[in-house]
Amino acid sequence: MKIELKNLCKSFNKKTNAIDRMNLTVEDGEFVALLGPSGCGKSTTMLMIAGIYKPDSGEIRFDGQLVNDWEPKDRNIGMVFQSYALYPHMTVLENIAFPLKQQKVPKKERMERAKQAAEMVRLGHVLDRKPDELSGGQQQRVALARAIVKKPKVLLLDEPMSNLDARLKIEMREELSRLHKELGITTILVTHDQEEAMMLADRIAVMKDGKIIQYGTPMDLYHRPSDFFVAQFIGTPPMNVFRGKLIGNHLHFLNQSAELNNEQWNTAQGELDVYVGIRPHEVKLGKGGDIRAKGIVQMIEPVGHAQIIRVNIGDEQLRLFAEPTAAIEYESEITVSFHLSSLHLFDVRTGKSLRKEIMKESQTEEMVG
Amino acid sequence: MEQWVRPEAAVTASLTRRPVSKWKKRLPFFIAYGVLGITTMPIILMYIWLLLSSFAKQMKYGFIPVSFTLENWKFLWTNVEHGGTTLPSIWTATWNSFLFSITLTMLEVLIGVMAGYALSRIEFPGRQMLMKTTLILHAFPSVALLIAVYYILNFLGLFDTLFGVLLVKTALQIPMTAWIVKGFFDNVPWDVEWAGLIDGCSRLKVWLTIVLPMIKPGIAAVSIFSFLSGWSEFLLLYMFIVSDDNITLASYLQKLISDPNLVDYGLLSAVSLFYMLPVILFFIFTQKSLMEVSAGGGKGV
Structure with a gap:
C-alpha cells in the first residue's frame, strides 16, 4: 500500500510543532526508515500513521484514500513497539493470535495462522510460555509475529531493536530483511541507529526538529548528503569536518587553498564560511591525492580488516582507514591525501550542500512535490 | 603448589x-x-x-x-436472651454483614476501577483538582458527617436500610480505592494499550481484555480491603440501622456490651470469635494476592 503524508502538522504544546509541514511518500512494498536523533518527531509521525495520534492539519493517505479520521483498528496495520508491548497475561500463542481474534477469525484457522506466523520468526517451541518467561530477543519475535499475523498492509516498526544486544541486533536485522522480502509489506522503520537504517531500508528519511531534511536511498545519503546534518549523522566513523572559507571559487582550509570547478560547485559571492567534509575511507596514506596534509598520529584503533587512524593536523582532527599491515607509530608524523572531488562542502549558516547536482535534485523534487 | x-x-x-x-x-x-x-x-x-x-x-x-x-456458643442455634431482651438470630446478622460487605466490595471495585482509569489516563478539565480533592474527602472521619448523612438518608427514605448505609459507605471509600487503582493503571504502559488498538480493539475492548487483566493484583487488593472494611464497619451501621431485621454482626456485638453491668464475657468472647472467623479465613485465602501487591505494586513485564 502506498502511503502519502501531505503537509502534516502535529503539536503537543501549541507553541512548537512536533511535526512541521511534513511531506513523505512511501511506495507500495517499500521499506522506508525514519532516521533521526531522539525527539525529532519520528515516533510521532509513526503514531500518526498508525492512527493513535490525530494530526492537527495535513493529510494522511493510504493508496490515495484519506485516512485521517480512521480508527487504528480500521487501518489494517501491524506495529512493533520499542517495549514490544506484549500482553503479559496471555501466552505467546494467544498474543500472536490476538489480532485475528479481533477479526473474528474462527478458532481453528486462527491458531493455525498464529502458529504459521510463529514459525516464520522461529518461535515454534515457546508457544505455551508467558512473555515474562522469554528472553528479550524472543519477546521481540513475538511482537513481530503478532504484527504480521493478520497480513497487514503496512508494518510499522518503532525502534524494534534498541533493546537487543549487538549480536541479536544483527540477527534480527537479517530476519526483518528476509521477512520484508518474503511478505512484501510496505514497512516503515523508526530508528536512531543510522547503520540499521542503511542496512534495512530502500529509502531513508532523515529527520530533525519535526522536518525531513533529506529523503533518498542509503547510498544517496552517504555519497551525496544535501545537508550538513545528514552528512554528520550518516556513516561510521563519522565524516571528518574542517572549518574553511570559500572566496570566489577558491577554497581555503587546512592552511592551503584549492580551486573548485565551477560546474560542480556553487561558488561564493565574496566570502563564505564553509564546512569541509571528507569521509574517512576517502582519505589515503601518502601523497596520492590532490590535497595533502601532514599530521601527527594520535590514536590507532584496529578493527580487523583495517586500522582507524586519528591524526591531528594543526588544530583539526582527521580519521582515516589504513591497511591493517601498514606500520604506523603513535606520535609519528604522516602524510595523508585525498581527492578534491570526494570533498563535501556545506554552507555554515544554512547547512546546505554547495554541490551543484544536489541543488538541482532537491529543486526538482520540490517542484514535483 | x-x-x-x-x-x-x-x-x-x-x-x-x-x-x-x-x-x-x-x-x-x-x-x-x-x-x-x-x-x-x-x-x-x-x-x-x-x-x-x-x-x-x-x-x-x-x-x-x-x-x-459449649454454653457460650448456644447463640449459634438459639436466639439468646440477654439483659431481659431476646437478641435477634445471629444468622440474620451474619447474612446482613455478608450482604453488606460483598455488595460494598462489588460497588467499590466497579466504580473505583472505572474512576481510577479515568484519573490515570483520560485528560479532562479539572482532573488535577479532582485528584487533590478526592483525598480530602477520604480524610473526613465518618463521625463528622453523621448528622448530614442522617438528614440525607431520612430525606431519601433510606434510613434504617442496609442499602442506604451501603451508599454512604461506598461514597466514603471510593476516593481511596480510585487512588490505589490509579497507581496500578499508571504502571500499565501506553504502548500496550496502543498495541491493542492497532490489533483491532476499540478503546473499551482494550480496557476490558488487556488493561484490566494487567492490573488484576490491584483489583484483588482493593477487593480484599473493601471487603474487610465492610465487614468491620460499625459506626454507620450502628447509627442508621435500628430494626433487628437489618442488624449486622458489629451491632449485634455492641448489644452484648451496651450495658456494662450485664456483660456476659463468655458469650461476648464466643460471638467475637465467630465475628473474626470469616476475616481469618479470608486472609488465609487471599494472602497470596496481598503479598504480591506489597512486593511490587503489581507485576511488571
Missing part, C-alpha cells in the same frame, strides 16, 4: 569456626524477635484469653478457665 593449598586451609578453618559465627550471625534476629515478641505479648495473650473464655464456664481470677462448656 604452596599457593594452591592455602585456600583449602582457609576453608577448613572457616568450617571449624562456623558454629560460633552462626550464633553470632543470628544474634540480631534473636534480639529483634525478642523485643517484638514481648511487645506483642499482650495482644497474643488477649486472643488466647478470648478463645479460652469462650469455652469456659467461668474464669478463675479472670484468666484461668474452669470447666469446659
Whole structure:
C-alpha cells in the first residue's frame, strides 16, 4: 500500500510543532526508515500513521484514500513497539493470535495462522510460555509475529531493536530483511541507529526538529548528503569536518587553498564560511591525492580488516582507514591525501550542500512535490 | 603448589569456626524477635484469653478457665436472651454483614476501577483538582458527617436500610480505592494499550481484555480491603440501622456490651470469635494476592 503524508502538522504544546509541514511518500512494498536523533518527531509521525495520534492539519493517505479520521483498528496495520508491548497475561500463542481474534477469525484457522506466523520468526517451541518467561530477543519475535499475523498492509516498526544486544541486533536485522522480502509489506522503520537504517531500508528519511531534511536511498545519503546534518549523522566513523572559507571559487582550509570547478560547485559571492567534509575511507596514506596534509598520529584503533587512524593536523582532527599491515607509530608524523572531488562542502549558516547536482535534485523534487 | 593449598586451609578453618559465627550471625534476629515478641505479648495473650473464655464456664481470677462448656456458643442455634431482651438470630446478622460487605466490595471495585482509569489516563478539565480533592474527602472521619448523612438518608427514605448505609459507605471509600487503582493503571504502559488498538480493539475492548487483566493484583487488593472494611464497619451501621431485621454482626456485638453491668464475657468472647472467623479465613485465602501487591505494586513485564 502506498502511503502519502501531505503537509502534516502535529503539536503537543501549541507553541512548537512536533511535526512541521511534513511531506513523505512511501511506495507500495517499500521499506522506508525514519532516521533521526531522539525527539525529532519520528515516533510521532509513526503514531500518526498508525492512527493513535490525530494530526492537527495535513493529510494522511493510504493508496490515495484519506485516512485521517480512521480508527487504528480500521487501518489494517501491524506495529512493533520499542517495549514490544506484549500482553503479559496471555501466552505467546494467544498474543500472536490476538489480532485475528479481533477479526473474528474462527478458532481453528486462527491458531493455525498464529502458529504459521510463529514459525516464520522461529518461535515454534515457546508457544505455551508467558512473555515474562522469554528472553528479550524472543519477546521481540513475538511482537513481530503478532504484527504480521493478520497480513497487514503496512508494518510499522518503532525502534524494534534498541533493546537487543549487538549480536541479536544483527540477527534480527537479517530476519526483518528476509521477512520484508518474503511478505512484501510496505514497512516503515523508526530508528536512531543510522547503520540499521542503511542496512534495512530502500529509502531513508532523515529527520530533525519535526522536518525531513533529506529523503533518498542509503547510498544517496552517504555519497551525496544535501545537508550538513545528514552528512554528520550518516556513516561510521563519522565524516571528518574542517572549518574553511570559500572566496570566489577558491577554497581555503587546512592552511592551503584549492580551486573548485565551477560546474560542480556553487561558488561564493565574496566570502563564505564553509564546512569541509571528507569521509574517512576517502582519505589515503601518502601523497596520492590532490590535497595533502601532514599530521601527527594520535590514536590507532584496529578493527580487523583495517586500522582507524586519528591524526591531528594543526588544530583539526582527521580519521582515516589504513591497511591493517601498514606500520604506523603513535606520535609519528604522516602524510595523508585525498581527492578534491570526494570533498563535501556545506554552507555554515544554512547547512546546505554547495554541490551543484544536489541543488538541482532537491529543486526538482520540490517542484514535483 | 604452596599457593594452591592455602585456600583449602582457609576453608577448613572457616568450617571449624562456623558454629560460633552462626550464633553470632543470628544474634540480631534473636534480639529483634525478642523485643517484638514481648511487645506483642499482650495482644497474643488477649486472643488466647478470648478463645479460652469462650469455652469456659467461668474464669478463675479472670484468666484461668474452669470447666469446659459449649454454653457460650448456644447463640449459634438459639436466639439468646440477654439483659431481659431476646437478641435477634445471629444468622440474620451474619447474612446482613455478608450482604453488606460483598455488595460494598462489588460497588467499590466497579466504580473505583472505572474512576481510577479515568484519573490515570483520560485528560479532562479539572482532573488535577479532582485528584487533590478526592483525598480530602477520604480524610473526613465518618463521625463528622453523621448528622448530614442522617438528614440525607431520612430525606431519601433510606434510613434504617442496609442499602442506604451501603451508599454512604461506598461514597466514603471510593476516593481511596480510585487512588490505589490509579497507581496500578499508571504502571500499565501506553504502548500496550496502543498495541491493542492497532490489533483491532476499540478503546473499551482494550480496557476490558488487556488493561484490566494487567492490573488484576490491584483489583484483588482493593477487593480484599473493601471487603474487610465492610465487614468491620460499625459506626454507620450502628447509627442508621435500628430494626433487628437489618442488624449486622458489629451491632449485634455492641448489644452484648451496651450495658456494662450485664456483660456476659463468655458469650461476648464466643460471638467475637465467630465475628473474626470469616476475616481469618479470608486472609488465609487471599494472602497470596496481598503479598504480591506489597512486593511490587503489581507485576511488571
